[in-house]
Amino acid sequence: MLRLFDTAVGDIVEIVPIAPGRFSMYVCGPTVYDLAHLGHGRYALVFDVLRRYLEWRGLKVRHVSNITDVDDKILERAEAENRSPSEVASEFEEKWFSTMAKLGVLKPHEIPHATAYVGQMVALIGRLLDEGVAYLGEDGIYFDVSKVGDYGLLARQSLESLKAGARIAEKDFKKSPMDFALWKFSDPSSWSWESPWGPGRPGWHTECVVMSVDLLGEEFDLHGGGLDLSFPHHENERAQAEAMHYKFSHHWVHNGFVMVGSEKMSKSLGNFTTLDELLETTDPRAYRLLVLQSHYRSPLDVNSQTVAEASRALSRLDSTCQRVLDAGVDMTSSQLDEEELQAFREAMDNDLDTPTATGRLFELRSKVNQLLDDGMLEEAGKACATMEHLFGALGLTLHGTEEAELPSNVKEIVERREEARSVKDFALSDRLRKELSDLGFAVEDTPSGPKVKRR
Ligand SMILES: [Zn+2]
Structure with a gap:
C-alpha cells in the first residue's frame, strides 16, 4: 500500500484510491509566460515518477494538469x-511541452x-456570491x-496566525488581508472577459477548482504541485471547494x-537558469536521476557539481548495460x-523513497x-534486466551509448x-576531440564513422 506525506494532515498517510484500481490526480501546471526553469523540471519529474509508479503497480491513472494561459505576467510580456497575450501563451506552451518531452515526462x-474555462469560473464565482462567501x-x-x-490547513497555520504574519493590506476594503480576488475588473479595451459584474479577468485560484472538478469530478484522489503552491494557491482552491x-x-x-546553493545562478559559474540551458549540455536522463536521488520532499541542490555527479552515475549504469550487451x-x-x-x-511505497530505491539499483x-567478471552470464542477464526494468518504472531508460542519445552540443562537435x-x-x-573529452565523451574513429561513448 502506497503511503505519502499529505500536507493537509501533516503526516504520512495510506493512499486508498476512491475507486479500486483507479487513481485520479490533478497537478497544477505552468503559467506560460516564460521558459521552464529547474523548479518546473523537478515538479514535473516528481509527479511523472508518481504517475509511472502507480501505473507500474497496476492502477489506471487519470492525470490532469492545466495550462494557465490567463495571467498578468502573460499580459505584461x-x-x-507588442503582441497578443494568446501569442505569448501559445509560444511558451509549445516550448514547455518540447522541454518536457526532452525530459521524458509523460503528457x-x-x-x-x-481561457477555455472562464465561463465556468464566472458561474462558480456567482455561486460563491450567492452562498455569501464572496463579496x-x-x-x-x-x-x-x-x-x-x-x-x-495547508499552511499548517490558523487564520489568526496567518493574519498576524500578513502585511498590512493596502486595499482597506478587504475584510481580511487573507481574502483573495476571484475576479479582477479590467478595462474592457484591455484583455478581458464579460461577467455579470463587468469586464475583467479571473483570479488564478479559481481555475484549478473549476477544471479539476469538471474533469475529475467533485471528489478525486490527489492534488499536487510544488511546495510554493501549498499556500496560498492550494489553500485558496481548497477554500472555494469547501464553500x-x-x-x-x-x-x-x-x-x-x-536550491542552487549560495552561488548566484549564471552561465559562467556552470549554473543553469532554464531547463533548456541545462539540457543543452546534459543528458536529460541525468536530471531525472538527480531528482530521483533526492527525496521528493527534500530540497534539491542543482549545481554543476551535482549535475556532473548524476551524469557520471548515469554513464556507469549505461556502460554496465553495454557490457552485458557486448x-x-x-x-x-x-x-x-x-x-x-x-x-x-517497499521503498517506493514508503513515501516514494526514490533515494533508497535507486541506491539499491546501483548495488x-x-x-x-x-x-x-565471474562469467555468470545468465545471472548477470537476470540482474541487468531487473535493473533496467525498475529504472524503466521510474521513467529512466538505460542503454549503451548511441549517437541518437547524445546531447545536441556533443553531436555538433562530433x-x-x-x-x-x-x-x-x-x-x-584534435582540439575537438579534447573538447569532447572535457565533456566526458570519448570518440573512436571506425571504418563506419566515429563511435562516441561516454567515458
Ligand atoms: Zn492550481
Missing part, C-alpha cells in the same frame, strides 16, 4: 513585446486551458476566508524546492528478480559487473570534427 491525459470589492470580487472554518461543499481532493502532495547476453528471456522487485515496492549494477577530418585539418580535429 505581450505588452512589452497528462487532459490538459485544460484556463464585491472596489477592484473585483473577493473570497471571504473567514467563512471557511479551517482556513490555513461549494465539494469533497474535492482526498490528498495534497507537494515536492520540495530546487558479452552477448540475451536479456529478452531473462526473468526478473522477485526479491529486487519487492525491495523496490544491483555492481552485482551485474561482478557476475560478468560533426565539426568529421568535417575537419575530411579536409585533413588534424589540429582542429
